[in-house]
Structures are given as structure tokens and as C-alpha cells.
Amino acid sequence: MKRLVDVRGLEVVRAGRTVLSLPRLTIAQGEVLALMGPNGAGKSTLLLAIAGLLPPTRGEIWFAGERLTRRNALALRRRMALVLQEPQLLSTTVWNNVALGLRFRRLPRPEIRQRTETWLERLGIAHLAQRRAGQLSGGEAQRVSLARAFALEPDLLLLDEPFSALDTETRADLIADLRHLLAASGATALLVTHYEEEARQLATRTLRLVDGKPAD
């Protein structure tokens, strides 16, 4: 399978401490890789480094055959989409939140409209389109966050503990929907999670990190 992400000799040092040291990691196209490990294991650090949001101290990150540098970071970032634990919605309507990343890419208006409508529909939140973000429940807000990311039709979806702040029932619903969406879109994804169950249901492969290093 074609390689989408290739991490080589990656090291992240913070305040004199090596928080991540990864000799090699590849993510193939269509793969859903779960990153697991205890708090402070370096999971989110790795995700942010691949997202081009945290410059590594040493090593290289290759994305779709291009080495990630400061110069091409924006162009490569626009081929990815990030979903955080807290949805981080803007204080505007659900519609505007889902369209946000498409507007950043200056896509034509009809395309923005079409993609926003499609992903509101697929995440089951079309009826909330004109609702203000502040009026949503935790589960609804996370659905908006997922729709906002999927609407970008990214080459790589970066999910940083997207369900951790939700109750068990809402989480189960969202995981089922996400599994379906990932399968249907054939998206490549990197999922940071604490939950074995979540990794088992969503991921095609799991990487465990302990103290910034692969456990296996």
C-alpha cells in the first residue's frame, strides 16, 4: 500500500527532556493508526509534529512524498484535518463552523455550500445548522467538529482523543458513526486514544508509546 506518512529519526526535546524519540513510523494510505499509551507518553506530541504544528528537535517527517518543512507546512497542513478533545467551536452557527476550514482554503462558494450540507447530513446534525455553537450538547459539538474535519476531505485525519470528554452512551454512538464514515471514505487517520475498545473498533493498527518511545 502507498505510504502517506513517513517519520524518520524523530526527536522532540522540551525543557531539556526528550519527550518523543521515534526511529521510524510509517502510515499507509487508508490505514487507521491508533496511538496508545499513558499520559505523557508523547502521543499528542507525535500527532502535533505530524500535523506540522510542533517543529521536531531532530528528524524528518515526510507527507505524501514531500518532506515537511516550514516552507511547505501550510500547504501540507491543508491536506490534513485536526479534531481535538474539546471541539473548539467558534461562537457562531453550526453551519459557519463546519464551513470554516473550507473558507480558509478559499474554495468556491457553491462547493463550500455543497460540502457543508453533505457533511452536516452525514453526521446527523443538518437540523442544527443554524443553531449557535454555545447551545449544543457535548456530543453535538463533537459531531460538528468531526463534520468540520471531514468536510475538508483530508488525506490525513488527526484525531486527538476526540471522545474522551463524552459520556459512555454518546461516545458509543459517535464511535459507531465514525467507524462507518472512515470505512466509507477510505480516509487515513491517526487516532490518539486511552481506550482499548476505541482502538479496537476504529483502528487497523495500534502503536503503543511509553516515555516517548515505542513500547514494542
Added chain:
Amino acid sequence: MAFVWRGLLQAIELLWQGDAEVLGITLLSLKVSGLATSLSLLIGLPLGTLLALGRFRGRSFLLSLANTGMALPPVVVGLGVSILLWRSGPLGSLRLIYTPAAIVIAQVIIAVPVVTSLTAAALQQLDPRLRLQLLGLGASQIQVVFTLWLEARLPLLAALMAGFGSVISEVGASMMVGGNIRGQTRVLTTAIVLETGKGQFDRAIALSILLLTLTFLVNLGLTLIQQRRPPL
């Protein structure tokens, strides 16, 4: 107290008649303070953003400097600008002392710390992970800044109102660098001081009513913009 009542009635009469001099003073006040506020926004908004979002050595020091600057006494600013613009001063050749431009310069110096400091506070109260999220959705640095401004629009407009309030109400700097010259640099606050000193309470009260009305109208306009739903 009878003279206050009499002064109030005379003030209404003066306003009703549309006294040319009073009108001229009002327009100059609006022009000078409006321009000074706009310039302080142009300087203070990016500066406050840099102080809120930037990570560089001396940031906390500059932030505390801006915070201190909010309490900058207008007379001290007036003194500093006077020394700079005085005929024998470093910028004396520009011949700006006792002109409306000199008042604008002094008022910009008064308002910039206010706008800068409140802009920084407005942006720092946003969740720092929002910035990360916007970048993770493909925003450029400029798009991040504009989105954060939009998200913090309520406190940012409050910063603008505070900036305008600080300059429309100051008298010390305008008096010192403008000279309160009739028909040239006389603004509402300096005129109120002058008329009160002469015992002309009717004109002083009329000018005060105008000053309060003007301030109210500008703040009403800004509040209406502030409370409007965002365009995004």
C-alpha cells in the same frame, strides 16, 4: 444653585440656535479624537495581538509597560509632546505645536496603551487550543489572527470604546500642545475649562452637554456593532 438652572436653560437655547463657534468646536473634537482613536487602533490592535500571541523575550515586560501606559497622565503626555514639538525641540522644524495635528499625536500616545493592553487581554482570554485548532484546519497565520479577532469582537470593541473615551475626555494634553486657540485648536474639553474660568456657565454647560451627547452617540454606534451577530 439658580445660576446652574439658568445656565442649563441658556445652554439649551445656545444649542437650539446652532451657535457656529460651538458647532466648530464640536466638529473639531470629533475629528481630532476620531482620528486619534483610529490611529491608535491601527497601532494598538496589531501590537496587542503580538503581545498576546507572540512568544519572545521581553514580552511580559512590554505587556506590563502597556498596562502601566493605561494610567498615563495626559498632562505628562502633553509635556512630552510639547518638548518634542517645541520650536527649538527635536521635531520643532515640523511646526506642529499648537495645531490639531499636535493634539492628535498626544491623543494617540494616550490611547495606544489602552487599546494595546485591552486587545492583549481580550485575546489572552481565548482558549489557547483554539489557535492550534484553527491551524489544524488549515488556517494561515493571518487567517488565525482574523478569526481570533472575530471571536474576541466583544472585548475588542470595548477596547476601542475605552480608547475613544480616554481621548475625547482628556483636557491636559490638548490644552498644552494645542494651546486652546479659538477657531483652530479649541476642542470641547479645553473650551469647557476656558468658559468655566470666565464664569460663562451657560456656554460651559452647553459644551458639556454636547461632549456627553457626542460620547454617547459614538459609544451607541460601537455598542450596536458589538452586539450584532457576527458576519462569519
